Amino acid sequence: MLVSITGLFAEPWVLTLLKVVCLFAVVMPMVAYAVVAERRISAWIQDRVGPNRVGIPFTNIKLFGLGQPLADGLKALVKEDLTPAHVRRVFYWLAPAVAMVPSFVVLAVVPFGSMLGSQRMVIANLDVGILFTFGIVSLGVYGVVLAGYASNSKYPFLGGIRSTAQMISYEIAMGLAVVPVFMLVGDLNLGSVIDYQRGGAWLLFKQPLAFAIFLIAIFAETNRLPFDLPESETELVAGYNTEYSSMRFALFFMGEYAAMIAGSALMVVLFCGGWMLPLGDYFNTPAQSLGQGLVHIAVFIAKTAMFLGLMIWVRWMLPRFRYDQLMNIGWKRFLPLSLANIILTAIVLWVMHS
Amino acid sequence: MEGTLFNIFAGLAVLSALLVVANPFSRNPVTSALFLVTTMISISGLFVLLNAYFLAAVQILVYAGAVMVLFLFVIMLLDLREGARRKLNLVSLAMGLMAVGALFLVYKSSIDTTYGEVAQRHEGAADTGQAEAAQAKVVGSTRALGQALFSVEKGFILPFEIVSILLLVAMVGVILLSRKEPR
Numbered sequence: 001m002l003v004s005i006t007g008l009f010a011e012p013w014v015l016t017l018l019k020v021v022c023l024f025a026v027v028m029p030m031v032a033y034a035v036v037a038e039r040r041i042s043a044w045i046q047d048r049v050g051p052n053r054v055g056i057p058f059t060n061i062k063l064f065g066l067g068q069p070l071a072d073g074l075k076a077l078v079k080e081d082l083t084p085a086h087v088r089r090v091f092y093w094l095a096p097a098v099a100m101v102p103s104f105v106v107l108a109v110v111p112f113g114s115m116l117g118s119q120r121m122v123i124a125n126l127d128v129g130i131l132f133t134f135g136i137v138s139l140g141v142y143g144v145v146l147a148g149y150a151s152n153s154k155y156p157f158l159g160g161i162r163s164t165a166q167m168i169s170y171e172i173a174m175g176l177a178v179v180p181v182f183m184l185v186g187d188l189n190l191g192s193v194i195d196y197q198r199g200g201a202w203l204l205f206k207q208p209l210a211f212a213i214f215l216i217a218i219f220a221e222t223n224r225l226p227f228d229l230p231e232s233e234t235e236l237v238a239g240y241n242t243e244y245s246s247m248r249f250a251l252f253f254m255g256e257y258a259a260m261i262a263g264s265a266l267m268v269v270l271f272c273g274g275w276m277l278p279l280g281d282y283f284n285t286p287a288q289s290l291g292q293g294l295v296h297i298a299v300f301i302a303k304t305a306m307f308l309g310l311m312i313w314v315r316w317m318l319p320r321f322r323y324d325q326l327m328n329i330g331w332k333r334f335l336p337l338s339l340a341n342i343i344l345t346a347i348v349l350w351v352m353h354s
Numbered sequence: 355m356e357g358t359l360f361n362i363f364a365g366l367a368v369l370s371a372l373l374v375v376a377n378p379f380s381r382n383p384v385t386s387a388l389f390l391v392t393t394m395i396s397i398s399g400l401f402v403l404l405n406a407y408f409l410a411a412v413q414i415l416v417y418a419g420a421v422m423v424l425f426l427f428v429i430m431l432l433d434l435r436e437g438a439r440r441k442l443n444l445v446s447l448a449m450g451l452m453a454v455g456a457l458f459l460v461y462k463s464s465i466d467t468t469y470g471e472v473a474q475r476h477e478g479a480a481d482t483g484q485a486e487a488a489q490a491k492v493v494g495s496t497r498a499l500g501q502a503l504f505s506v507e508k509g510f511i512l513p514f515e516i517v518s519i520l521l522l523v524a525m526v527g528v529i530l531l532s533r534k535e536p537r
Contacts, residue, residue: 131411138419
């Protein structure tokens with residue numbers, strides 16, 4: 001029996017399946033607790049208390065409100081699943097699922113650690129990693145657009161239209177911003193990008209402009225403030241998810257946070273050295289032991305969590321852009337800036353090589 | 355395994371392409387656009403099976419991610435109603451059939467030449483299996499594609515630049531057409 005189990009673990013598809021399951025087991029709680037963090041941090045910034053009551057169910061242990069995701073999830077699940085009479089039914093059912101999927105697919109190519117045993121800690125080690133990522137990220141817009149179209153009423157429709165224009169505009173800036181990164185690395189594989197940053201040579205310092213544009217474009221891609229025009233509450237009620245309730249709304253909500261996690265993970269890989277820390281060989285060479293491998297994964301998760309914290313913090317500190325300002329920044333500032341950055345990097349590389 | 359995957363992707367591509375133009379359940383333009391998206395994604399799956407990872411990624415990025423989103427944008431903005439059944443126009447039917455026939459001839463000739471080359475290579479190389487596999491890997495890689503596109507020796511740089519200029523002309527044309535007249 002034991003032999004057959006170890007034999008099973010030698011099969012590549014079993015290991016891949018195991019990695020997928022583990023990724024879900026880590027990312028779903030991260031989504032849940034990102035929501036709690038969002039609520040607590042917003043309360044903190046606005047000098048409120050925030051949700052601090054829910055602890056372990058059926059006891060009096062409060063745990064600083066860490067039980068909140070359980071309560072929220074239960075509420076979303078048992079609430080009546082309402083389908084308004086005027087919606088376009090099939091699209092209405094399809095949209096929340098479409099909104100949820102791309103963020104998880106993106107995580108498939110992100111190297112979230114070095115090695116664990118003899119396994120590389122990435123689900124799909126693609127040679128065109130970053131192109132695949134951008135391809136899947138660009139599919140994320142369908143969830144919002146379909147929701148807007150399916151709801152068949154004014155505010156969601158406006159939200160859907162806005163999001164199409166916004167996400168397409170910022171995708172271009174985002175794609176062009178990372179081109180210099182790959183000119184330096186010389187490879188599209190995300191693992192090579194991390195290898196290039198070994199020993200603290202983070203691309204954040206070499207390409208600060210690319211990092212800034214990418215960071216802001218991620219804010220726009222995930223529809224977060226200051227770019228949350230698709231759902232801006234003060235003018236569009238709630239934008240594309242106005243007509244949704246209960247679990248369907250929760251799926252949109254979770255999709256937004258999953259997209260934030262995927263974006264943060266990408267920023268960590270591309271600009272902040274992935275699982276590496278400039279603290280000696282232990283944090284810079286692929287892991288030899290299980291413990292070291294787990295430490296590397298923990299480093300990666302900690303870095304991702306820091307970017308998540310940044311996104312939450314920014315949301316509660318900055319006001320929303322006006323729509324024409326949003327378009328102006330995207331097309332008239334970021335596009336020329338990232339093009340100039342590409343040309344500058346090319347010239348520097350050419351001078352250094354000749 | 356690869357055969358099964360090919361059947362799945364090819365079947366999906368053909369089925370959803372059919373549903374784009376002749377959907378018995380719905381004549382909603384948005385439905386058609388979404389089936390076109392699944393067609394594009396299936397085709398990129400076929401590219402993956404051919405080891406052309408770069409093409410597969412770009413297929414999703416450009417067609418599914420950008421072009422089709424703009425299609426949806428336009429459909430939603432114009433708020434197209436369900437299309438009425440059009441009567442068949444004899445002239446346009448003939449033109450369409452001619453275009454399909456011409457496309458088929460192009461495909462057939464290109465497939466014939468490719469298979470001819472492969473057969474020749476099989477005769478030439480002793481350890482054909484490994485050489486073929488290595489060749490396929492190299493052909494699909496991003497680096498090889500870039501070198502082929504931009505090298506002067508292989509001669510693809512001129513067509514590439516011509517296509518770029520064509521795109522530029524189209525872009526300038528669009529801007530000119532959509533510009534509001536100065537008063």
